Amino acid sequence: MLIRQTVVHDDFRTAADMAADSARELRLLRESRIAELVARAGCAGPAEVPWHARSFPVLAALAPVMTSPEGEITYPGDPMCLYAALSVPVDSALRSARLGAGTDVPFSDLCPSWGKPPSKAHRLSAEHGLPSQRASTGTSDATVFDPRVWDAEARAELRAELRRHRPRVFLVSTVSPGHRYALEMARIVKQELPDCLVVFGGRHMDETMRYAPAKRSVVLEYSSTLQAIDDRRAEAVADFCVSGEGQFALDLLMKAIALAMDLDRTRATVCEVVRILRLFGAAGTRVPGNSLVCALDLDTVHAFPVAGEKLDLAALPSPYQGFAIRSRFPVFPLPDGSPARTAHMTVSNACPYHCDFCSESALVVGGLKRFRGSPAETALERLCEYVSYGAEAVFFDDSIFWTGSFPLMREFCALLHAARTAPGPEKLPEGCRRWITDEGDWQRLRQLQFGCQVTADLLTTLHKEDEVRDLLVALRDAGCTYLYMGIESMSTDVMQHVHKNIRRITDFPWKAKVRTALERIRDTGIPVGSSVLFGLEGETRKTIEETVYEVGRLVDDGLIMLASPNILTYHPATKITRAHGMHDRLDYHSPDIDNRPPYIFFEEAFPGVVSRRLTEDDIWFIHEQTATRWGAIRNSAEPEVRKVETAG
Structure with a gap:
């Protein structure tokens, strides 16, 4: 497929000249669909329309990044990038399910x-588990497919889930190393359900x-989904792509899909969804x-840039509102020794540092957003909400x-x-009392453990020693x-x-910073886990040996309880990717x-996307x-998940 043109519709960024007329058209569309829905159901009014008559199935998935755990897979947590992206659409849909159909409801007629x-x-x-152990049909948990590894078993599970669930919309969240598997997931969806829209x-x-x-x-990078489709490196299996701060944009897209759907078959075409999105924008949404x-849509990309008020992370619905907490981390042991x-919780969206290898830098994600207000x-x-959901520990x-x-x-x-x-x-604050409602909640809160991430500079050069030690005590006591x-x-x-050590001091x-920071933490009695990254600029066999040895000394001295070795993998938008000449060579699409x-x-x-500073012999040596x-x-708190054959 060759993309012939890109059409930009910027009504979501600018004032619409015909907002009043478009708003009236949108209102009439909703009213007519609601009336038809009521007539079909034989009800007295919109609120009486039964849920089965207005709902349509959806399925979301997290694309994995591995084909085999090999006993080295990071201990799986909950799929928070997916839960966070779905927070607004799920909240809108759950409210619509409670309220019934109506023009003042987020999803006025059909609803995911x-x-x-x-x-x-x-x-x-709820217990941690892979897809075959997911919650029973009918719960929100059953709408998420989370395979963790991509192998023959996962492919078969996805096909079975599609045949059982028959979603009208399939939403997949992917990081770059999982993109090839996201594309394969989408191909399977289109094979099984050609009319299903893929986001x-x-x-x-x-x-x-x-x-x-x-x-x-x-602007599309070489490894982007749409550019790969345009170059025929990938099949045209994606109908919509959403980037940026997409929680509300995804909600808007889902509402457009619902309004574009045929009331008989609950099917929608990309062309009809584009029409509704244009109507939303022109109506002043x-x-x-x-x-x-x-x-x-066929050979045309329709682009809808969205620029609204600044996002307040604290105002977003809870990612766990619709999903059970399933992670169990051994670094947070219970009295009986079980995890x-x-x-998972976040109070910011990016890192203020500018490490050239990191895709979490504020420079890469488009700015730093935090919890605002109080x-x-x-x-x-929010933490008390998670405790009421059963959390015994929280990792920030x-x-x-x-x-x-x-x-x-502090x-x-x-x-x-x-x-x-x-x-x-x-005696808890009012906002907490609404969540801590029984003795079990209260006991979990009193015994709650939490963990978070810090840097060596944060605990050494950026603050006075007494301030650092006081903060560490405050963390421990909390x-x-x-x-x-x-x-x-x-x-x-x-x-x-690397810009991580933002304050360089000659002596x-x-x-020395790393050791000093770890010693200060040890004095407080808080265990520390660490990550080590091989393949940065300046890496040689000599520097690899130095790092392996020096981290070994930290282990010997009891300063770290876990050391996780990683290989630099090029992320498309990072500075080091361009510096190493890899931005237009990354293969994140070949199946x-x-x-x-x-x-x-x-x-x-993966071969072809790891640091050019490392040979395959170097990677064997590091392992x-x-x-x-x-x-x-080394990864001592990361148990095997399951044994599978490597996918060929």
């Missing part, structure tokens, strides 16, 4: 069915597809955030906890400590039992190219890539030497 939110009993009994989102979309306002044009929705049920209080309320996935703000960290820790040590639940720190490399020759090299040892021993590593030198500390 995300199942019923888990009951408290269901949440408290792509996730970090790969964010990094490879953006809107340039000055030129009124869509505006949504928060900056995002881009692209629709592929605690662990929720952020610490709001975060405590922010690249740096509270973006490195000591005042916010405020949050003080509030959490006060809540955990309150005389009783009746229930922090685990810290995670990116060591990256222990070689000065490598770290001088205080990176190696038959030869993913083999030693690449499969490292998450996200073997870290296993030998670091011993059980």
Whole structure:
């Protein structure tokens, strides 16, 4: 397929000249569809239309990044990138299901069915599991396909799920290393259900597809979905792509799909969805955030750039509203030694640092967004919500906890400590009392553990020693039992190219910073996990050996409980990808890539997209030497998930 043209519809960015007429047209469309729906159901009014007469099935999926766990797979957490992206659409659909049809309802007539939110009993009994162990049909959990590895078994499971569920819309979230599997998922969907609309989102979309306002044009990276389709490197299996701060944009797209659907068959065409999106824009519909929705209709891309009010992360619906917490992380052990049920939480969307290899930098994701208003209080309320859902531990996935703000960290820790040590639940803040409603909730809150991510600079050069030590004590007293720190490399020759150590001091090299930070944490008694990244600029066999040895010394001295070795993988939008001349060479689309040892021993590593500073012999060396030198500390908290054959 060759994309002939891209048409930009920028009504979501500019005032519509005919807003009143378009708004009237939109209102009449909704009213006529509601009336027809009521007549078909033989009801007295919109609120009486039965759910089965207005709902249509959907299925969401997280594209995995591995073809075999090989005993090295990172301990699986909940698919939070997918849950977060779905937070607004799921909230709108659940409210619409409760309210019934009507013009003042988010989904006025037809509505996507995300199942019923888990009951408290269901949440408290939920266990971690792969697809075959998912929740029973009827719950929101059953609308998410989360295979973790992509192999023959996962392919068969997806086909079975499609035949059982028969979704009208399939939404897939993918990072770059999972993109080839997202494409294969979409191919399977189109084979099984040709009329099903496929929506792509996730970090790969964010990094490879953006809107340039000055030129009124869509900019596509070489490895983007649409560019791969245009170059015939990939089949045209995606109908829509969403990038940027897409929670509200995705909700808008789902509403357009619902309004474009035939009431008889609940099917919609891309052309009809584009028409409804244009009507939304012309009617003056505006949504928060900056995002881009692209629709592929035959040989034309229709682009809808969205620019609304600044996104407030605290105002977004809870990602866990519709889904049970299933993660159990061994780094948070319960008194009986079993891993605690662990929720994921974020209070920011990006990292304030500018590491040239990182796809989480604010420079890459388009700006730093945080909890606004009263952020610490709001975060405590969200945390109590997760406790009511059964969380026994919480890990903050922010690249740096509270973006490195000591005042916010201290405020949050003080509030959490006060809540955990309150005389009783009746003494909790009002926003927390609505969630902590029984003795089980109260006990989980009192015993709650949490973990977060910090940096060596944050705990050394950016603050005075007494401030650092006071903060670490505050973290510990608030229930922090685990810290995670990116060591990256222990070689000065490598770290001088990385912006992570933003404050360079001649007589205080990176190696010393790392050890000093870890010693301060050890003095507080909080265990530390770490990540090490091989293949950065300046990497040689000598620097690899130095890092393996020095991290081994940290292990010997009891400063880290876990060391996770990683291979630099090129992300499309990072500075190092361009510096190494890889931005127009990344193969994240070929389905038959030869993913083999030693690449499969490292998450996200594939031939052709790993650091040009490493040979295959270097990667074997890293795998073997870290296993030998670091011993059980290497990924020691990451159990095998299941044994499968590597997909050919």
